[in-house]
Amino acid sequence: MSELVRLQRRDEIALIIADNPPVNALGQALRQGLLQAFQAAEADSRVRAVVLVCEGSTFFAGADIKEFGKPPVAPSLPEVIDVIEGCSKPSVAVIHGTALGGGLEVALGCHYRIARADARVGLPEVKLGLLPGAGGTQRLPRLAGVAKALEMILGGAPVEAGEACEYHIVDELFEGDLTDAGLAYARRLLQEGRGVRRSGEQTRGLEGTDNAALIAARHAEVVKRSPGLFSPLRCIAAVEAATRLPLAEGLERERELFLECLNSPQRAALVHTFFAERQAAKIADLPVDTRPREIRTAAVIGGGAMGVGIALCFANAGVPVKLLEVGDEALQRALQRARDTYATSVKRGSLSEAAMVQRLALIEGITDYAALADVDLVVEAVFEDMAVKQQVFERLDAVCKPGAILASNTSSLDLNAIAAFTRHPEDVVGLHFFSPANVMRLLEVVRGARTSHEVLASAMAIGRKLKKVAVVVGVCDGFVGNRMLFQYGREAEFLLEEGATPQQVDAALRNFGMAMGPFAVRDLAGLDIGQAIRKRQRAILPAHLEFPTVADRLCAAGMLGQKTGVGYYRYEPGNRTPLENPELAPMLAAASREKGIERRELEERYIVERTIYSLVNEGAKILEEGIAQRSSDIDLIYLNGYGFPAWRGGPMFYADSVGLDKVLATIRELHARCGEWWKPAPLLEKLAAEGRTFSGWQPDRAG
Numbered sequence: 001m002s003e004l005v006r007l008q009r010r011d012e013i014a015l016i017i018a019d020n021p022p023v024n025a026l027g028q029a030l031r032q033g034l035l036q037a038f039q040a041a042e043a044d045s046r047v048r049a050v051v052l053v054c055e056g057s058t059f060f061a062g063a064d065i066k067e068f069g070k071p072p073v074a075p076s077l078p079e080v081i082d083v084i085e086g087c088s089k090p091s092v093a094v095i096h097g098t099a100l101g102g103g104l105e106v107a108l109g110c111h112y113r114i115a116r117a118d119a120r121v122g123l124p125e126v127k128l129g130l131l132p133g134a135g136g137t138q139r140l141p142r143l144a145g146v147a148k149a150l151e152m153i154l155g156g157a158p159v160e161a162g163e164a165c166e167y168h169i170v171d172e173l174f175e176g177d178l179t180d181a182g183l184a185y186a187r188r189l190l191q192e193g194r195g196v197r198r199s200g201e202q203t204r205g206l207e208g209t210d211n212a213a214l215i216a217a218r219h220a221e222v223v224k225r226s227p228g229l230f231s232p233l234r235c236i237a238a239v240e241a242a243t244r245l246p247l248a249e250g251l252e253r254e255r256e257l258f259l260e261c262l263n264s265p266q267r268a269a270l271v272h273t274f275f276a277e278r279q280a281a282k283i284a285d286l287p288v289d290t291r292p293r294e295i296r297t298a299a300v301i302g303g304g305a306m307g308v309g310i311a312l313c314f315a316n317a318g319v320p321v322k323l324l325e326v327g328d329e330a331l332q333r334a335l336q337r338a339r340d341t342y343a344t345s346v347k348r349g350s351l352s353e354a355a356m357v358q359r360l361a362l363i364e365g366i367t368d369y370a371a372l373a374d375v376d377l378v379v380e381a382v383f384e385d386m387a388v389k390q391q392v393f394e395r396l397d398a399v400c401k402p403g404a405i406l407a408s409n410t411s412s413l414d415l416n417a418i419a420a421f422t423r424h425p426e427d428v429v430g431l432h433f434f435s436p437a438n439v440m441r442l443l444e445v446v447r448g449a450r451t452s453h454e455v456l457a458s459a460m461a462i463g464r465k466l467k468k469v470a471v472v473v474g475v476c477d478g479f480v481g482n483r484m485l486f487q488y489g490r491e492a493e494f495l496l497e498e499g500a501t502p503q504q505v506d507a508a509l510r511n512f513g514m515a516m517g518p519f520a521v522r523d524l525a526g527l528d529i530g531q532a533i534r535k536r537q538r539a540i541l542p543a544h545l546e547f548p549t550v551a552d553r554l555c556a557a558g559m560l561g562q563k564t565g566v567g568y569y570r571y572e573p574g575n576r577t578p579l580e581n582p583e584l585a586p587m588l589a590a591a592s593r594e595k596g597i598e599r600r601e602l603e604e605r606y607i608v609e610r611t612i613y614s615l616v617n618e619g620a621k622i623l624e625e626g627i628a629q630r631s632s633d634i635d636l637i638y639l640n641g642y643g644f645p646a647w648r649g650g651p652m653f654y655a656d657s658v659g660l661d662k663v664l665a666t667i668r669e670l671h672a673r674c675g676e677w678w679k680p681a682p683l684l685e686k687l688a689a690e691g692r693t694f695s696g697w698q699p700d701r702a703g
């Protein structure tokens with residue numbers, strides 16, 4: 001038997017114990033061990049029932065994701081589960097932690113399931129571009145019904161054990177020791193003469209509902225909501241098979257659909273993202289014994305939209321937070337914004353009244369810096385002006401206790417300069433939230449030249465506590481996300497001068513999968529924000545570099561986007577639907593004429609390459625400069641902060657999937673035609689020449 005599985009006999013019960021840290025992923029050795037253990041239990045005439053438990057923090061967390069993309073190795077999980085379900089002796093799965101994906105499918109192959117009250121069960125495969133490929137799409141609907149099965153399989157979210165009981169996924173909840181509970185339940189089964197009960201033979205969940213209508217409705221919803229995604233429609237097709245085929249044929253259909261998903265580029269991209277999120281937490285040069293400071297209390301300076309959003313992040317995480325505004329009137333406005341934000345969530349049903357009250361109680365409005373003397377972490381979220389930041393940080397430096405972490409939410413100013421306003425630059429770090437801060441998952445953790453290891457580790461830890469995707473970035477203009485956005489936005493605007501309209505550019509990028517097109521985003525954020533940044537950049541970049549002029553023309557005409565009712569698009573009062581701005585066409589014509597450009601029709605492919613490759617080229621420079629630790633960190637930033645489609649894995653992963661030689665060839669053409677902005681990044685040239693990928697590259701630490 002594999003060392004990952006132990007088989008013990010407790011009287012007439014076989015106890016199978018799986019132990020594959022850290023999450024009991026069902027890799028080949030574990031599958032082999034499970035198969036042998038169940039076959040041994042079946043063959044042992046002294047055994048009348050089987051109990052299956054897992055050591056460690058959780059029941060099986062699913063298939064071993066690291067195996068995807070590699071040649072399959074027997075036994076497959078469906079084979080193992082078929083043997084489990086086919087056993088002639090009743091088996092009990094004892095669930096704790098999270099039974100996910102193949103883990104829940106193993107439990108569904110067992111004849112009974114009990115769960116610790118705080119356990120959760122789920123089928124998150126869709127988040128990896130897959131579908132439950134070991135019987136989940138066939139067995140779950142038979143137990144829980146088609147509606148619940150579709151909800152769990154398409155949403156990918158786990159359900160609490162209590163709810164799983166309601167839906168007959170779990171038979172009973174227990175407290176206390178796993179083995180004791182499992183053995184007791186198995187003994188009861190035997191005493192009550194309850195034998196095998198195969199999920200695959202249940203029909204209750206398939207009866208009494210109009211499954212065809214349910215399936216049609218979910219299908220229409222998926223087509224409308226996520227047209228670009230590959231696996232959700234196949235999830236639906238697999239569940240649909242369960243409603244009309246016997247188990248064996250349904251399992252075959254599920255397998256076909258699973259392999260289609262497994263071989264899709266979307267699965268590769270989504271699995272890349274799964275591991276990227278875990279990689280981002282690893283900071284190459286941080287000593288493993290670095291201990292984060294405990295953050296028991298926080299404060300936010302500035303009660304604008306960002307400041308309030310950040311304060312809500314702390315309240316949502318259960319961290320008491322002081323919100324400082326300079327005057328009582330401004331403070332009351334800020335606190336009202338907090339109340340209104342929560343009230344909207346309660347109205348939507350995504351937050352309970354009680355939770356709202358609890359969270360609001362954690363936010364304390366203050367106007368006096370002296371009240372900050374005891375806080376562990378302060379996040380400054382005031383106006384993006386260095387003089388204002390200086391005032392704030394000098395006051396924080398004077399009032400905060402030794403060891404308090406001082407963070408700036410600056411989106412592009414020099415953090416090292418900000419740190420220099422204090423006596424302890426080692427305690428200063430950047431926490432760059434993305435608006436709306438209480439919604440967007442991305443957090444750029446800006447590492448200053450003097451930021452200590454402990455403070456950096458503390459920033460990552462608080463990022464996790466706030467349930468953010470925290471990514472370490474270095475200090476430069478725009479850090480990572482915005483620095484790349486500058487290139488992307490500039491190129492999008494150059495396309496307007498070459499002949500495109502905002503509608504064409506936005507549509508091309510939405511078709512690529514971006515959540516919003518660049519001009520809709522600019523209208524939403526306000527064109528004046530970009531104007532200040534462009535002015536600052538023009539002052540520091542080489543004078544011969546050319547800038548597009550359309551945004552400046554719109555700003556000069558007071559057309560700042562949604563906030564003025566017109567920008568690249570026009571908006572009816574109270575309506576965010578972008579309509580054509582009739583005054584834009586003459587501006588575009590003038591901009592083209594001024595540069596001697598003859599406007600022309602632009603192909604969608606050209607629009608996508610001109611914008612997306614500008615992200616890639618800048619990302620390569622960022623990697624080379626050490627501003628980001630790895631290409632997957634850059635991907636995470638774009639996936640979680642800028643609406644890049646998850647099923648493409650991020651700009652760097654996308655470039656890898658296209659082939660860096662092809663990307664470089666296009667960039668070289670653009671360089672020849674569009675000038676210096678398109679000078680190929682040396683790292684891109686190097687990797688393309690060597691036939692390598694960004695994801696396979698690590699900076700030379702010695703370098």
Ligand code: T1G
Pocket residue numbers: 022023025058061062063064065066077098100101102103105124125128130131132133134136275278279
């Ligand atoms: N396979 C391989 N490695 C895994 C893994 C998995 N399923 N789950 C986690 N890891 C690694 C992870 O990369 C990290 O590694 C370490 O374990 C700790 O993870 C046939 C096809 C279970 C809720 O999608 O949701 O089953 O960084 O930091 O915060 O139908 O891990 O330490 O080297 O996340 O305590 C479906 C994925 C697979 C569950 C625990 N299952 N995992 O969270 O730890 S597809 C999933 C999670 C499938 C079948 C299909 C979480 C967790 P390292 P962690 P955590």
